[in-house]
Amino acid sequence: MTSPSLRDLLRAYDLDPKKSLGQNFLADDAYLDRIVDGAKLTADDTVLEIGPGLGSLTARLVNRAGRVVAVELDDRLISVLRGMFGTRENVEIVHGDILELGPGTLVRPDGGDSLAMYKVVANLPYYITSAVIRHLLEAAFPPSLTVVMVQQEVAERICAQPGNMSILSVAVQYYAEPSILFNVPASAFYPQPKVDSAVLRLETRLHPATAGIDPAIDTRHFFRIVRAGFSQKRKQLRNSLSAGLHLSKAQIDGMLFSADIDPSRRAQTLSITEWVQLYQVVREV
Numbered sequence: 001m002t003s004p005s006l007r008d009l010l011r012a013y014d015l016d017p018k019k020s021l022g023q024n025f026l027a028d029d030a031y032l033d034r035i036v037d038g039a040k041l042t043a044d045d046t047v048l049e050i051g052p053g054l055g056s057l058t059a060r061l062v063n064r065a066g067r068v069v070a071v072e073l074d075d076r077l078i079s080v081l082r083g084m085f086g087t088r089e090n091v092e093i094v095h096g097d098i099l100e101l102g103p104g105t106l107v108r109p110d111g112g113d114s115l116a117m118y119k120v121v122a123n124l125p126y127y128i129t130s131a132v133i134r135h136l137l138e139a140a141f142p143p144s145l146t147v148v149m150v151q152q153e154v155a156e157r158i159c160a161q162p163g164n165m166s167i168l169s170v171a172v173q174y175y176a177e178p179s180i181l182f183n184v185p186a187s188a189f190y191p192q193p194k195v196d197s198a199v200l201r202l203e204t205r206l207h208p209a210t211a212g213i214d215p216a217i218d219t220r221h222f223f224r225i226v227r228a229g230f231s232q233k234r235k236q237l238r239n240s241l242s243a244g245l246h247l248s249k250a251q252i253d254g255m256l257f258s259a260d261i262d263p264s265r266r267a268q269t270l271s272i273t274e275w276v277q278l279y280q281v282v283r284e285v
């Protein structure tokens with residue numbers, strides 16, 4: 001269902017949605033309400049919204065959260081948003097590219113040094129979905145909770161279990177516990193995207209998933225091994241790791257054996273715990 005008010009708004013401001021900025025506006029009130037419900041906001045919450053667009057999600061966030069910081073890249077929308085929310089004391093509209101701004105710095109009150117917990121709630125621009133999620137989770141000061149609309153297929157890949165794992169699912173599950181809250185059909189947007197969407201919930205872990213197993217983990221080294229494992233996805237681990245880590249197959253077989261992993265398995269079958277076991281063996285070499 002396309003809300004007539006969204007079309008009216010675009011017409012009133014003489015705006016065409018920009019495909020290059022992923023401007024598929026969510027035009028169904030029921031889904032907008034469900035996203036906000038999914039974030040379980042209270043007056044104590046600070047929310048970072050990425051890509052407020054024409055402000056339909058922002059308006060709901062402003063009514064439920066204590067403070068909203070909304071970052072929008074499209075300069076045409078900045079004056080519209082400032083006109084809409086200029087009188088609200090608890091909203092800050094920031095003009096910029098989220099990938100070039102530190103999420104933690106954006107939500108710091110008055111740019112001070114104090115750190116506060118915050119949540120991210122957004123209907124993400126799909127051309128940078130994975131980059132934004134990575135930017136948030138790897139930030140010096142990540143959000144405690146992220147509730148974002150993404151392509152359904154990406155949401156499913158992020159939530160995958162051993163058997164269907166990818167670099168993306170290992171990377172996200174290392175930092176957060178993901179779940180899909182609900183799916184959203186393409187018909188709920190204006191203009192309609194080509195694919196269906198889903199609202200993804202990421203609960204950031206206090207420490208990476210591996211902290212209980214190995215608090216001294218070197219994240220960069222860990223992901224070098226994961227990337228090597230997935231470098232030739234359909235191949236057995238003994239082959240992909242040998243090529244990716246520049247070690248002989250005999251050496252890799254020995255390491256996998258020590259890590260209690262069958263060398264004929266493929267990268268997508270490993271759990272995060274197994275990647276850590278392998279990392280610990282490789283680290284010692």
Ligand code: SAM
Pocket residue numbers: 021022023024025026027050051052053054055056057071072073074077096097098099122123124125126128
């Ligand atoms: N929140 C609105 C809604 O739900 O209808 C709009 C969502 S639309 C899918 C994505 C929004 O992100 C657009 O307004 C677009 O201009 C903005 N955007 C695109 N790239 C961005 C970036 N790098 N940083 C911040 N905003 C961006």
